[in-house]
Amino acid sequence: MNEQPLHFRDIAAQLPASPATHVPPPDLWPRIAATHMSRRRQRRWRRVAASVGIGALAVALALAVTLRQRATTPAIDWQARAQALEMQLDALPLPATSEPMAQLAESELARLDQRLQTAYDRGASRLDLDPLWQRRSELLDALLLVRRQQTLPVRI
Amino acid sequence: MTLARAQRGEMVAFEEIYRRYSRACFQLALRLTGQRQSAEDLVHEAFLKMMDTIGSYRGEAPFGAWFRRLTANAGIDAMRRQWHRVNADADVLLENMTAAASDLAGIVDADALLARLPPHARAVVVLHELEGYTHAELAALFGQSESYSKSILARALKRLHGLAANATSASQVAL
Incomplete structure (x- = not known):
């Protein structure tokens, strides 16, 4: 004889129904x-x-x-400034005689140009190059000043 | 209307849902956990989860059914968290069940009868017999095989049947 499968509802039906007091607490x-x-x-x-x-x-x-x-x-573009000063310097007539100050500035300029070339060759950064261009600007400023004084007309 | 407001996060709407569904939720929680305090914790957890996820309820199933599933799943999640305290081995579980359920005192109704089962077996009976979960779903939820869930269910029901019969005849003798 096959046994009937058990189900919980059938089992529960043998007992009294659960009271309806199963409510959650009010709080x-x-x-x-x-x-x-x-x-x-x-x-x-x-x-x-x-x-x-x-x-x-x-x-x-x-x-x-x-x-x-x-x-x-950089706050100042020293390279551009140096190039502008060089153009101003080229525009001035060459003096007949060279002043000692101008000679000094020119020789330092030559050394500086070599250092700049070396720096560019090794791929130096802008931070390395800028002080060199700044120095070049200063030297050109000084040179311009000397040249301008040399080319002033002499009042007789 | 209430659901739409609840989906916008309105507390008044959540309170209305609580008024409508908290009894059924508590009843299910009590059956799953077998203890009033644990049932309260489960209802607490289920309502919080519902409030967080109601936005994903699309209305394909009735809200009551969706919420019952959510409660049952929260109950199983809680049981999993206490997994180390629940012996999942079917034979050990049923041996414990036999030993713990031999006393007939206090078996006054179906819920009291269910409370005599160990947590794992009780969850299988409640979810399969009252909530309509299939053995495949139970297997997935408990991380066991389908035959494990079938074995637990058959032996738990047999045990409950014996307890109910004994309790009934004992109460008739007492009368």
Whole structure:
């Protein structure tokens, strides 16, 4: 004879029905609502903190990029300035005699040009080159001053 | 209407859902856990989960059925967290069940009868017999084979049947 499969509902039917007193305690909803609100606040704070963090990171990155640009980009373009001064110098007539000061400046200029050439050959960075161009500008300034004084008309 | 408001996160709507579904949820939790305090914890957890995930409820199944599934799954998750305390070996489990359930005192109704089962066996009986889970689903949920769940169920029901019969005849003798 085949045994009938057992089912819980049939077994339970042998016993009295469960009382309807199985209800959650009255303070359960306030506890659930309080936990939910607390978690919601925490999540909101986490989102705010994350946004602030991302914002701060973006500002820091922008600042770092700006500072780096400032560090790598000189305030004065000494190379352009030196080239402009050289053009001014070329425009002046050559003096009949050379002043000692002018001689000094010219010889230092020649040495400086060699150093510049060496620096370019080894692929020097702008940071290395800039002081050399600055020095060249200063020397050209001095030379221009001397030449201009030499070419001033002499009042008789 | 209430569901739409709940999906927008309105607490008043959640409270309305609680009023409608908390009894059924508590009943299921009590059957799954067998203890009032654990059932309260499960209802607490299930409602929090519902409030977090109600946005994903698309209305394919009735809300009540969706929420019962959520509660049952939360119950199994809780059981998994305590897995080290639950002996998953079928034979040991059923031996324990026999030893623990021999006392007939207090078997006054079906829920009291269910409470005599060890947690794992009780969950299998409740989910399969009352909540309509298939053995394949139970196997996936408990990380066991289908034959394991079938074996637990058959032996648990046999045990419950014997206990119910004895309890009934004992109460008739007492009368």
